[in-house]
Amino acid sequence: MIKMINDKNSQKIVDIIQNWSRKHSIWVLAYGTGCGAIEIPPTMTSRYDAERMGVRGAATPRQADVLLITGYLTTKTLKRVLRVYEQMQDPKYVIGFGSCTINGGMYYDSYNTIKVLDKYLPVDVYINGCMPRPEAVLAGFGKLQELIGEGKANGATKYKENLEWYRANQKKVIPTWKRPEYNW
Amino acid sequence: MEKIKANLIEHVKSSFPEASATNHDGNRLDFTVKKECIPSILTNFKDILGYIHLSHITCVDWLEEGEFEMIYIVWSPEDKIKIFVRTRVERDNPVMPNIDMIWRQANTYEREFREMYGIQFTGLVGAEEFILEDWDGPPPMRRDFDTEKYAEETFFHRPGREDALDVREEIIKRSLEEIPDYAKKYSR
Numbered sequence: 001m002i003k004m005i006n007d008k009n010s011q012k013i014v015d016i017i018q019n020w021s022r023k024h025s026i027w028v029l030a031y032g033t034g035c036g037a038i039e040i041p042p043t044m045t046s047r048y049d050a051e052r053m054g055v056r057g058a059a060t061p062r063q064a065d066v067l068l069i070t071g072y073l074t075t076k077t078l079k080r081v082l083r084v085y086e087q088m089q090d091p092k093y094v095i096g097f098g099s100c101t102i103n104g105g106m107y108y109d110s111y112n113t114i115k116v117l118d119k120y121l122p123v124d125v126y127i128n129g130c131m132p133r134p135e136a137v138l139a140g141f142g143k144l145q146e147l148i149g150e151g152k153a154n155g156a157t158k159y160k161e162n163l164e165w166y167r168a169n170q171k172k173v174i175p176t177w178k179r180p181e182y183n184w
Numbered sequence: 185m186e187k188i189k190a191n192l193i194e195h196v197k198s199s200f201p202e203a204s205a206t207n208h209d210g211n212r213l214d215f216t217v218k219k220e221c222i223p224s225i226l227t228n229f230k231d232i233l234g235y236i237h238l239s240h241i242t243c244v245d246w247l248e249e250g251e252f253e254m255i256y257i258v259w260s261p262e263d264k265i266k267i268f269v270r271t272r273v274e275r276d277n278p279v280m281p282n283i284d285m286i287w288r289q290a291n292t293y294e295r296e297f298r299e300m301y302g303i304q305f306t307g308l309v310g311a312e313e314f315i316l317e318d319w320d321g322p323p324p325m326r327r328d329f330d331t332e333k334y335a336e337e338t339f340f341h342r343p344g345r346e347d348a349l350d351v352r353e354e355i356i357k358r359s360l361e362e363i364p365d366y367a368k369k370y371s372r
Protein backbone atom coordinates (compact mmCIF):
# COMPACT_ATOMS: atom_id res chain seq x y z
CA MET A 1 0.00 0.00 0.00
CA ILE A 2 2.73 2.46 0.97
CA LYS A 3 4.67 1.52 -2.12
CA MET A 4 1.61 2.17 -4.22
CA ILE A 5 1.10 5.65 -2.73
CA ASN A 6 4.73 6.52 -3.35
CA ASP A 7 4.20 5.77 -7.01
CA LYS A 8 3.79 9.05 -8.92
CA ASN A 9 0.53 8.29 -10.66
CA SER A 10 -1.08 6.88 -7.53
CA GLN A 11 -0.06 10.05 -5.68
CA LYS A 12 -2.04 12.04 -8.22
CA ILE A 13 -5.16 10.02 -7.49
CA VAL A 14 -4.64 10.42 -3.77
CA ASP A 15 -4.24 14.19 -4.26
CA ILE A 16 -7.46 14.40 -6.23
CA ILE A 17 -9.39 12.56 -3.53
CA GLN A 18 -7.71 14.61 -0.81
CA ASN A 19 -8.48 17.92 -2.49
CA TRP A 20 -12.03 16.87 -3.22
CA SER A 21 -12.68 16.02 0.41
CA ARG A 22 -10.90 19.13 1.66
CA LYS A 23 -12.92 21.46 -0.49
CA HIS A 24 -16.21 20.10 0.75
CA SER A 25 -15.47 20.58 4.43
CA ILE A 26 -14.29 24.14 4.93
CA TRP A 27 -14.44 24.98 8.59
CA VAL A 28 -14.29 28.67 9.31
CA LEU A 29 -12.84 29.96 12.53
CA ALA A 30 -15.43 31.97 14.49
CA TYR A 31 -13.23 35.02 14.80
CA GLY A 32 -14.21 38.45 13.58
CA THR A 33 -12.08 41.52 13.16
CA GLY A 34 -13.67 44.82 12.28
CA CYS A 35 -17.22 45.32 11.10
CA GLY A 36 -17.36 42.57 8.47
CA ALA A 37 -18.10 39.84 10.99
CA ILE A 38 -21.73 40.97 10.94
CA GLU A 39 -22.11 39.50 7.44
CA ILE A 40 -21.17 36.05 8.67
CA PRO A 41 -24.34 35.19 10.67
CA PRO A 42 -26.69 35.69 7.67
CA THR A 43 -24.30 33.70 5.52
CA MET A 44 -24.30 30.81 7.96
CA THR A 45 -27.97 30.79 8.93
CA SER A 46 -31.02 29.60 7.09
CA ARG A 47 -31.43 32.28 4.44
CA TYR A 48 -28.11 31.74 2.64
CA ASP A 49 -27.17 28.53 4.45
CA ALA A 50 -23.47 28.17 3.75
CA GLU A 51 -23.46 24.79 5.42
CA ARG A 52 -24.93 23.16 2.31
CA MET A 53 -21.54 23.85 0.70
CA GLY A 54 -19.63 22.40 3.61
CA VAL A 55 -18.82 25.77 5.13
CA ARG A 56 -19.39 25.82 8.85
CA GLY A 57 -18.03 27.40 12.00
CA ALA A 58 -15.24 25.99 14.13
CA ALA A 59 -14.72 26.93 17.73
CA THR A 60 -10.94 26.82 18.05
CA PRO A 61 -8.05 27.58 15.69
CA ARG A 62 -6.81 24.01 15.87
CA GLN A 63 -10.01 22.69 14.33
CA ALA A 64 -10.38 25.38 11.69
CA ASP A 65 -9.30 25.44 8.05
CA VAL A 66 -10.12 29.00 7.05
CA LEU A 67 -9.25 32.27 8.76
CA LEU A 68 -11.53 35.08 7.69
CA ILE A 69 -10.08 38.57 8.12
CA THR A 70 -13.38 40.44 8.16
CA GLY A 71 -12.68 44.09 7.61
CA TYR A 72 -10.07 46.46 9.01
CA LEU A 73 -7.18 44.97 10.95
CA THR A 74 -5.53 47.10 13.59
CA THR A 75 -1.92 46.48 14.53
CA LYS A 76 -3.16 45.41 17.94
CA THR A 77 -5.44 42.76 16.43
CA LEU A 78 -2.72 41.72 14.00
CA LYS A 79 -0.77 40.24 16.92
CA ARG A 80 -3.73 38.07 17.89
CA VAL A 81 -4.41 37.12 14.30
CA LEU A 82 -0.83 35.97 13.81
CA ARG A 83 -1.05 33.91 16.95
CA VAL A 84 -4.27 32.34 15.73
CA TYR A 85 -2.98 31.73 12.22
CA GLU A 86 0.17 30.03 13.39
CA GLN A 87 -1.79 27.76 15.72
CA MET A 88 -3.99 26.49 12.90
CA GLN A 89 -3.21 23.06 11.50
CA ASP A 90 -2.47 22.40 7.85
CA PRO A 91 -4.33 22.68 5.49
CA LYS A 92 -5.17 26.32 6.21
CA TYR A 93 -6.36 29.19 4.08
CA VAL A 94 -6.89 32.92 4.55
CA ILE A 95 -9.71 34.95 3.03
CA GLY A 96 -9.33 38.73 2.98
CA PHE A 97 -12.80 40.15 3.36
CA GLY A 98 -13.83 43.68 2.40
CA SER A 99 -11.91 46.52 0.83
CA CYS A 100 -10.07 47.35 4.07
CA THR A 101 -7.91 44.26 3.71
CA ILE A 102 -7.15 45.05 0.06
CA ASN A 103 -6.02 48.67 0.19
CA GLY A 104 -7.11 50.11 3.52
CA GLY A 105 -10.56 51.13 2.31
CA MET A 106 -11.96 54.05 4.27
CA TYR A 107 -9.13 53.64 6.80
CA TYR A 108 -6.43 54.47 4.24
CA ASP A 109 -5.06 57.26 6.47
CA SER A 110 -5.66 55.65 9.85
CA TYR A 111 -2.71 55.51 12.20
CA ASN A 112 -3.33 52.03 13.54
CA THR A 113 -4.74 49.80 10.81
CA ILE A 114 -2.68 47.91 8.27
CA LYS A 115 -3.56 48.61 4.64
CA VAL A 116 -2.33 45.64 2.61
CA LEU A 117 -3.05 42.31 4.25
CA ASP A 118 -0.95 40.11 1.96
CA LYS A 119 2.25 41.71 3.21
CA TYR A 120 1.61 40.15 6.61
CA LEU A 121 -0.36 36.97 5.92
CA PRO A 122 -0.64 34.80 2.78
CA VAL A 123 -4.08 35.52 1.36
CA ASP A 124 -5.69 32.93 -0.89
CA VAL A 125 -8.87 34.76 -1.85
CA TYR A 126 -9.92 38.38 -1.60
CA ILE A 127 -13.58 39.32 -1.49
CA ASN A 128 -14.08 42.99 -2.35
CA GLY A 129 -16.91 45.24 -1.29
CA CYS A 130 -17.67 47.39 1.71
CA MET A 131 -19.25 45.28 3.06
CA PRO A 132 -19.56 42.25 0.77
CA ARG A 133 -23.08 40.86 0.78
CA PRO A 134 -23.62 37.22 1.76
CA GLU A 135 -23.86 36.35 -1.96
CA ALA A 136 -20.37 37.76 -2.46
CA VAL A 137 -19.14 35.84 0.57
CA LEU A 138 -20.56 32.62 -0.88
CA ALA A 139 -18.93 33.41 -4.22
CA GLY A 140 -15.64 33.87 -2.37
CA PHE A 141 -16.01 30.50 -0.68
CA GLY A 142 -16.86 29.02 -4.09
CA LYS A 143 -13.65 30.44 -5.52
CA LEU A 144 -11.68 29.07 -2.61
CA GLN A 145 -13.21 25.63 -3.16
CA GLU A 146 -12.26 25.82 -6.81
CA LEU A 147 -8.66 26.68 -5.91
CA ILE A 148 -8.48 23.91 -3.32
CA GLY A 149 -9.85 21.43 -5.86
CA GLU A 150 -7.12 22.39 -8.32
CA GLY A 151 -4.51 22.29 -5.55
CA LYS A 152 -3.68 25.98 -6.03
CA ALA A 153 -4.63 27.34 -2.62
CA ASN A 154 -1.12 27.06 -1.23
CA GLY A 155 -0.89 30.15 0.98
CA ALA A 156 0.39 28.17 3.96
CA THR A 157 3.29 26.77 1.91
CA LYS A 158 4.11 30.28 0.75
CA TYR A 159 4.14 31.43 4.36
CA LYS A 160 6.50 28.64 5.37
CA GLU A 161 8.88 29.34 2.52
CA ASN A 162 8.95 33.11 2.94
CA LEU A 163 8.64 33.21 6.72
CA GLU A 164 11.56 35.65 7.12
CA TRP A 165 10.04 38.17 4.73
CA TYR A 166 6.65 37.98 6.46
CA ARG A 167 8.29 38.28 9.89
CA ALA A 168 10.25 41.34 8.84
CA ASN A 169 7.06 43.01 7.64
CA GLN A 170 5.18 42.03 10.80
CA LYS A 171 7.93 43.33 13.07
CA LYS A 172 7.88 46.62 11.23
CA VAL A 173 4.42 47.38 12.66
CA ILE A 174 4.83 45.42 15.92
CA PRO A 175 7.91 47.00 17.50
CA THR A 176 7.92 45.03 20.77
CA TRP A 177 7.80 41.38 19.76
CA LYS A 178 6.93 39.73 23.05
CA ARG A 179 6.29 36.17 21.92
CA PRO A 180 8.75 33.43 20.92
CA GLU A 181 9.85 33.04 17.33
CA TYR A 182 7.62 30.51 15.63
CA ASN A 183 9.30 27.25 14.78
CA TRP A 184 7.93 25.16 11.95
CA MET B 185 -36.76 75.20 34.79
CA GLU B 186 -35.55 78.81 34.56
CA LYS B 187 -36.15 79.26 38.27
CA ILE B 188 -34.05 76.22 39.12
CA LYS B 189 -31.33 77.50 36.81
CA ALA B 190 -31.34 80.95 38.45
CA ASN B 191 -31.08 79.34 41.88
CA LEU B 192 -28.22 77.18 40.69
CA ILE B 193 -26.28 80.12 39.27
CA GLU B 194 -26.79 82.06 42.49
CA HIS B 195 -25.62 79.10 44.60
CA VAL B 196 -22.52 78.50 42.49
CA LYS B 197 -21.65 82.20 42.34
CA SER B 198 -21.78 82.43 46.13
CA SER B 199 -19.25 79.59 46.55
CA PHE B 200 -17.16 80.24 43.43
CA PRO B 201 -17.18 83.95 42.65
CA GLU B 202 -14.78 83.53 39.73
CA ALA B 203 -17.05 81.09 37.89
CA SER B 204 -18.85 82.55 34.87
CA ALA B 205 -22.22 81.09 33.92
CA THR B 206 -23.84 80.87 30.49
CA ASN B 207 -27.50 79.98 30.16
CA HIS B 208 -28.54 77.93 27.14
CA ASP B 209 -31.97 76.99 25.80
CA GLY B 210 -33.58 73.88 27.16
CA ASN B 211 -32.03 71.91 29.97
CA ARG B 212 -28.46 73.05 29.58
CA LEU B 213 -26.28 75.32 31.70
CA ASP B 214 -22.58 76.14 31.29
CA PHE B 215 -20.03 77.11 33.92
CA THR B 216 -16.47 78.16 33.13
CA VAL B 217 -13.98 77.88 35.97
CA LYS B 218 -10.25 77.69 36.58
CA LYS B 219 -8.74 74.23 36.49
CA GLU B 220 -7.83 74.30 40.21
CA CYS B 221 -11.55 74.64 41.09
CA ILE B 222 -12.61 71.50 39.19
CA PRO B 223 -12.55 68.95 42.06
CA SER B 224 -14.26 71.32 44.49
CA ILE B 225 -16.99 72.49 42.10
CA LEU B 226 -17.77 68.92 41.03
CA THR B 227 -17.90 67.76 44.65
CA ASN B 228 -20.25 70.66 45.33
CA PHE B 229 -22.52 69.60 42.47
CA LYS B 230 -22.50 65.95 43.47
CA ASP B 231 -22.88 66.15 47.24
CA ILE B 232 -24.90 69.34 47.77
CA LEU B 233 -26.93 69.99 44.62
CA GLY B 234 -27.71 66.37 43.71
CA TYR B 235 -25.93 66.19 40.34
CA ILE B 236 -24.92 62.61 40.98
CA HIS B 237 -24.38 61.40 37.44
CA LEU B 238 -21.20 62.08 35.50
CA SER B 239 -22.40 61.83 31.90
CA HIS B 240 -19.22 62.53 30.08
CA ILE B 241 -15.79 64.09 30.11
CA THR B 242 -14.56 65.49 26.86
CA CYS B 243 -11.59 67.40 25.58
CA VAL B 244 -11.37 70.00 22.80
CA ASP B 245 -8.05 70.82 21.21
CA TRP B 246 -7.83 74.58 20.56
CA LEU B 247 -4.64 74.41 18.55
CA GLU B 248 -4.63 78.08 17.48
CA GLU B 249 -5.04 79.29 21.07
CA GLY B 250 -2.50 76.83 22.46
CA GLU B 251 -4.96 75.35 24.93
CA PHE B 252 -7.01 72.26 25.68
CA GLU B 253 -10.58 72.71 26.90
CA MET B 254 -11.81 70.05 29.31
CA ILE B 255 -15.57 69.73 29.68
CA TYR B 256 -17.24 67.76 32.47
CA ILE B 257 -20.93 67.05 31.92
CA VAL B 258 -23.01 66.23 35.00
CA TRP B 259 -26.71 65.42 35.24
CA SER B 260 -29.29 65.49 37.97
CA PRO B 261 -32.20 63.03 37.77
CA GLU B 262 -34.36 65.38 39.87
CA ASP B 263 -33.68 68.73 38.19
CA LYS B 264 -33.27 67.14 34.74
CA ILE B 265 -30.56 69.68 33.91
CA LYS B 266 -27.26 69.04 32.18
CA ILE B 267 -24.40 71.11 33.54
CA PHE B 268 -21.29 71.64 31.47
CA VAL B 269 -18.28 72.57 33.59
CA ARG B 270 -15.60 73.97 31.31
CA THR B 271 -11.99 74.71 32.01
CA ARG B 272 -8.88 75.51 30.01
CA VAL B 273 -5.40 74.05 30.37
CA GLU B 274 -2.23 75.05 28.53
CA ARG B 275 -1.30 72.85 25.58
CA ASP B 276 2.38 72.19 26.23
CA ASN B 277 2.88 70.02 29.28
CA PRO B 278 -0.80 69.97 30.35
CA VAL B 279 -1.56 68.89 33.93
CA MET B 280 -5.11 68.52 35.27
CA PRO B 281 -6.42 67.75 38.75
CA ASN B 282 -7.59 64.17 39.14
CA ILE B 283 -11.30 63.59 39.96
CA ASP B 284 -11.49 59.79 40.13
CA MET B 285 -12.06 59.94 43.91
CA ILE B 286 -15.38 61.71 43.19
CA TRP B 287 -16.57 59.37 40.42
CA ARG B 288 -14.58 56.19 40.00
CA GLN B 289 -15.50 55.88 36.34
CA ALA B 290 -13.57 59.08 35.65
CA ASN B 291 -10.43 56.97 35.95
CA THR B 292 -11.11 55.33 32.58
CA TYR B 293 -11.71 58.69 30.88
CA GLU B 294 -8.54 60.11 32.36
CA ARG B 295 -6.41 57.22 31.23
CA GLU B 296 -7.78 57.69 27.75
CA PHE B 297 -6.97 61.43 27.81
CA ARG B 298 -3.47 60.62 28.99
CA GLU B 299 -2.96 58.34 26.02
CA MET B 300 -4.83 60.17 23.28
CA TYR B 301 -4.04 63.80 24.20
CA GLY B 302 -1.01 63.50 26.46
CA ILE B 303 -2.74 65.24 29.38
CA GLN B 304 -1.28 64.25 32.75
CA PHE B 305 -3.53 63.91 35.80
CA THR B 306 -2.02 64.37 39.25
CA GLY B 307 -2.04 61.14 41.24
CA LEU B 308 -3.75 59.05 38.57
CA VAL B 309 -3.37 55.33 39.20
CA GLY B 310 -3.66 52.93 36.28
CA ALA B 311 -1.55 51.23 33.65
CA GLU B 312 0.20 53.60 31.26
CA GLU B 313 -1.08 51.64 28.25
CA PHE B 314 -4.82 51.83 27.68
CA ILE B 315 -6.01 51.23 24.11
CA LEU B 316 -2.92 51.68 22.00
CA GLU B 317 -0.27 49.02 22.34
CA ASP B 318 3.42 49.85 22.02
CA TRP B 319 2.75 53.27 20.60
CA ASP B 320 5.79 55.46 20.11
CA GLY B 321 4.40 58.39 18.12
CA PRO B 322 2.87 61.60 19.48
CA PRO B 323 -0.61 61.43 21.09
CA PRO B 324 -2.83 60.62 18.11
CA MET B 325 -5.92 62.71 18.92
CA ARG B 326 -4.02 65.99 19.00
CA ARG B 327 -4.83 68.12 16.00
CA ASP B 328 -1.20 68.65 15.01
CA PHE B 329 -0.73 64.89 14.58
CA ASP B 330 -0.81 64.16 10.84
CA THR B 331 -2.35 60.70 10.56
CA GLU B 332 -2.03 60.49 6.78
CA LYS B 333 1.71 61.18 6.92
CA TYR B 334 2.16 58.74 9.79
CA ALA B 335 0.25 56.02 7.92
CA GLU B 336 2.31 56.63 4.80
CA GLU B 337 5.54 56.19 6.72
CA THR B 338 4.45 53.19 8.81
CA PHE B 339 2.34 50.97 6.56
CA PHE B 340 2.51 49.46 3.09
CA HIS B 341 0.18 50.91 0.49
CA ARG B 342 -1.12 49.20 -2.59
CA PRO B 343 -0.42 51.15 -5.76
CA GLY B 344 -3.48 51.93 -7.85
CA ARG B 345 -4.31 50.07 -11.03
CA GLU B 346 -2.55 51.35 -14.14
CA ASP B 347 -5.51 50.72 -16.41
CA ALA B 348 -7.94 52.53 -14.11
CA LEU B 349 -10.09 54.98 -16.06
CA ASP B 350 -11.47 58.30 -14.90
CA VAL B 351 -15.06 57.44 -14.09
CA ARG B 352 -16.43 60.92 -14.70
CA GLU B 353 -14.88 61.28 -18.15
CA GLU B 354 -16.22 57.88 -19.14
CA ILE B 355 -19.68 58.93 -18.03
CA ILE B 356 -19.47 62.10 -20.14
CA LYS B 357 -18.40 60.14 -23.21
CA ARG B 358 -21.32 57.79 -22.90
CA SER B 359 -24.14 60.07 -21.78
CA LEU B 360 -23.30 63.68 -22.83
CA GLU B 361 -23.70 64.70 -19.23
CA GLU B 362 -21.81 67.75 -17.94
CA ILE B 363 -19.65 67.76 -14.83
CA PRO B 364 -20.69 70.45 -12.35
CA ASP B 365 -17.88 72.80 -11.32
CA TYR B 366 -17.73 71.60 -7.74
CA ALA B 367 -17.08 68.04 -8.90
CA LYS B 368 -14.23 68.90 -11.29
CA LYS B 369 -11.58 68.99 -8.61
CA TYR B 370 -12.20 65.31 -7.90
CA SER B 371 -11.45 64.31 -11.49
CA ARG B 372 -8.05 62.87 -12.16
